[in-house]
Amino acid sequence: MLMVDGRVQAEFLKMCIPHPRMSKAHRIYDNLRQMKILAPNKPQRCACLFAPTQSGKSKTVETYIETQIVDELIAEGLFPPDMDRDEIVKQQRRALYVTLDGAATVKSAVSDILLEFKDPRATLGTATSLLGRVYDYMRRCGTQILFLDEIQHLDDRQTEKDKKPKRAAMYESTAVTDTLKTMLIRGLVPIVFIGVDDAESMILGDPQLSARCVSKIEFESLRDDVPEERDIFLDYCGMLGIKLHQHGLFDEASNLIEGDLPAVIHRVASGRLGMASNLIAAACSIAREQRAPRVLREHVSGAIDEWAIPMGHIDYNPLAQGLRDYERRAA
Incomplete structure (x- = not known):
């Protein structure tokens, strides 16, 4: 039986190996942010990154924030150059990386976003009131891009063991995607949807979301x-x-x-x-x-x-x- 080496696991978590697909994804993230900066009050766009598990999807986002975003913030004087970079990642809100909880609802999805803002009342209130707080945080913090990972969790309650759709769950999933569309239309922030291959239909299967998608980022096996x-x-x-x-x-x-x-x-x-x-x-x-x-x-x-x-x-x-x-x- 394999004996886990904690030092090995820790170093692999810190390890980064750039590659062409990662570089291309980062350029797309830059372009989405540029749209937000140059047209802040116009409807925003989205991009999609769908690939099998362990393809490096999350790593490309983490690396982007740890390098590009942190470098920008230091250059702009928003954080001291000698500050621990991991701490800057934790404190910055320019690029928000949110992992959706299982069986996502409108309220839980919005709560997940609020948790990234360290809101002490992230789960308290109606979905509408929580969404209002998200809008306020993003405007005050100057958030330029939102990464939504594990987007397949929007579909967690849509099927039972026999794979037949549940009407209530389908309604809830549609409500979540409608909320995300509203965030784009109101010009709040561009969104990068991240998930496994099966999640693609939830985003690109929606005519309004697919029309707003500027890129399907290549990250397949x-x-x-x-x-x-x-x-x-x-x-x-x-x-x-x-x-x-x-x-x-x-x-x-x-x-x-x-x-x-x-x-x-x-x-x-x-x-x-x-x-x-x-x-x-x-x-x-x-x-x-x-x-x-x-x-x-x-x-x-x-x-x-x-x-x-x-x-x-x-x-x-x-x-x-x-x-x-x-x-x-x-x-």
Whole structure:
């Protein structure tokens, strides 16, 4: 059984590996904010980021706030340059990152936003009164963009075990999306909707929201038969091996692009960068327990056996049994 290494998990949480898709997403966030700045009282636009879990969706937002937003705030003199950057992230309200609670209603969604403003009465009052407080906070704090994560929670109560729609839940979900549309129309703030693939229809299936969507940000699983996407994955694995050394986890950099390792990591992770990191984090735990100077092939193999297979991410070990024929051809 895999022994979790707290140091490894902590360093992976702090780790950031930029890649082309992340950079493109950040440019879209910049453009949405520019619309807000140049036309503050006009109806705002939205963007969507839908992808499988562990694709790096949340990481791209966190990195944007930790870098672009924090740098701006320091440059404008709103925070001292020697202040802890994590503390600036907590205190700033220019970019609001909200994770929706399960089974979201209008009131709970608005309460989630108020919690990010540290409102002590975030859950007290009617949905209408809470929404009024959100409007007030955003105007007073100069909020320029709202990131709404786990948007699929708008759909949590729409289906029962037999997958048949519940009328009350469908009404509640529609009420939430109508509230979000109103926020856009009133020019309050641009919104980036973030969620798993299944959530796409909730946003883009609404004619008014889809008409206001300026971009569907590409963040799907990277395909190994598309050269550009394969290169992104290879570069990510290469940098990940270097980061393990830079973050003090090992004495030497790890070569994660040697031989068939990239193809195997890709297969286990199904092309998801976040899942690839999770696999290597497990390999790090094994390597550090063995006091190895770097992560080796054998440690990745152990991570597949002790973590990936038990967690249901794959049902065999490609390093021990070889990539199956169709996977070998794709690699």
